[in-house]
Amino acid sequence: MATKTLNGSQIVLRALKDQGVDVAFGLPGGVLLPFYDEIYQQNELKHILVRHEQGAMHAAEGYARANDKVGVVIVTSGPGATNTITGLVDAMMDSIPLVCITGQVPTALIGNDAFQEADTTGITRPCTKHNYLVKDVNDLARIMHEAFLVARSGRPGPVLVDIPKDIFLAEGPYVGPSKVEHKTYRPKVKGDFTDIKEAVKMMAAAKKPIFYCGGGVINSGPNASKLLTKLIKMTGYPCTLTLMGLGAFPASEKQYLGMLGMHGTYEANLAMHDCDLIINIGARFDDRVTGRLDGFSPNSKRIHVDIDPSSINKNVLVDLAIIGDAGHILEDMIKAWKSEQAIPNKKALGQWWEKIEGWRKVDSLKYKSTKKVIEPQFFLERVAALTKGKNAYFSTDVGQHQMWAAQYLPFEEPNRWLTSGGLGTMGYGLPAAMGAQVAHKDALCVCVTSEGSFMMNLQELATCVEYKLPVKVFLLYNAYLGMVRQWQEMFHGERYSASVLESHPDFVKLAEAFGMTGLMAETPDQVDDIIQQTLDIDGPVLTVAKINRTAKVFPMIPAGAAHNEIILGEKDLPDDAQNNTDAMVLT
Amino acid sequence: MNIRDKELRLHTISVLVDNESGVLARVIGLFSGRGYNISSLTVAEVDGEIRTSKITIVTRGTYQVIEQIKAQLQRLVPIHKVVDLTVDGPSVERELALIKVKGVGEKRVEALRIADIFRASVVDSSNESFVFEIIGRTQKLDAFIELMQPLGLVDISRTGIAAISRGPEAM
């Protein structure tokens, strides 16, 4: 039977359908006209027209993260493609599966500095897990399927497919996904069972163990979080999560110590410092987590479970590495824990918990509230309280508000927390919440942001309005690039160089100009009412809370310090903090 | 080999890749982007039918860095296999150099005599110059070049190292 030929545009659409894609975020341009013409004449793929290609990227990331699926982006050549760079690197750093389709000038013009030509595969090579330039329509279907395979398997990441205009128009054969097998790419999924048994032995022998888990658990799928929770409960050991891992273990569990790292809780960081065994599942010993490496957890043995061999011994040397998918390995760990009849050292564990409870009593997230001004922590606690049980999705931008959100919003399930961890991309929040809302039409999707970040992608409000995406934006207004200001106050002699936002729009009017509702809370007594109104309004809402302008994120481990050098609050600041020149790198 | 060993060592890494466009840029970009050093790099197609190429890279680093490099290479999608010839058993390494020496009279004779000792062959000659071809280990090439220096050395072209494991096994 001869394979039916289709044109390139139809091949791409057919491949998207066969890959289970029903929505894509994009913005057209010259070289994409044939493709968009084909999109117009079908209704299997829903196309969300964004207002900026960066918005499409973060929307696809939010969609992917909230939905455990591959996010798809379609952008034009040249500036369309270059506008995706931040999103590609963001997805790369946080291991988010994306397929980004970029249009390219016709094959015959490539290399001639044609109108809107950019060397897209050249520019994006270090920003993608893999990329392709399609030079022959006969390869198009295979490349599309490969792109999805590579994006979603192993350590997930963004894959870019650059398609010249003439390839969209050329006729070629279509092959289905089952016919495509990759020549070289074979990520390891199952962990070595001997190593897993060894890990379980180490776990049972530990006196002061701690689970340190991250985004790898979330990437492995919702079942991995269930298995993790089961294993942690079986052992009775404490657990801390990274920023990317929030939701992998329920925040309400007693064994949960909160987030660790630069703005992690006292108990999580001190337990990491003091433990004798770290059981790392799907986290990567990021520098924001470890603090100063030579002061990191000085007396511990380390087990590291990761799907990416290059994560092993990259920053922190480990004693036992298990390469594979977190879900599979957790399943085997549970099996081994049972078959080896592992019994933790009850007495040691009791003492360990006693110590941890002592640290927990310090209550490192406590803050002072007044009746006059809204404390950001208070606002977020009220958001948490009033959205409780609504199974909400939360995105954030980057800065102080992001850290407060991570500290004060409790996550019970995976895939509910969307934040830019690795790259720390201001402008991520609104489009990401929009993407989550596209994935979950009826769910509550909230973006916690602040004006510095929000202004970087606020054009997507128009997209929210157009597609009736009822995203709720809570903007913690401080008229500063708050996190920059915090570092300047603490480490740069209160010289507020370029961190004061002198001019700002009237955000309520801005929302109205976009055709949505804008609300504003200025005092603590308005907070509950405003939050409730925001949630009750049918449609997107931009709600501004004027917060204490000089509030700071605590606890804090300054850059270049160790976990036990954690600063709990204002009074705890060391005298020489201002001379700490290491403290130059920002979140 | 100990992961805590802080000593810098040269490693010869053999990488079998799909010969698709951009693959060399991917490998080189990885080295420059992550700040790894490249002492020598060679690349050529080794199987025209299935279109695979072999890249041989000589790099310097601590054990931990070398392990990182191998893992990072393995992560690249079009890569079939990565082998560290320096630690994975005995191997042979060869390099070829073309060396141009300009001179007349006694120096010219001396250059020829040394070339003979080194088993370098003359692949081009004129009244006042020779081009020698020499094949061997890097150290041998270095030694030859050093001896040619005072005898009118004017130009050098080296291929970089090609290497393969000893014994019957394929990579």
Ligand SMILES: Cc1ncc(C[n+]2csc(CCOP(=O)(O)OP(=O)(O)O)c2C)c(N)n1
């Ligand atoms: C695109 C981008 N540019 C610059 C930074 C550096 N940076 C980190 S936090 C921050 C301030 C963020 O201000 P805002 O969004 O108002 O949040 P706040 O800290 O006030 O909560 C800046 C500029 C960044 N993370 N991303």
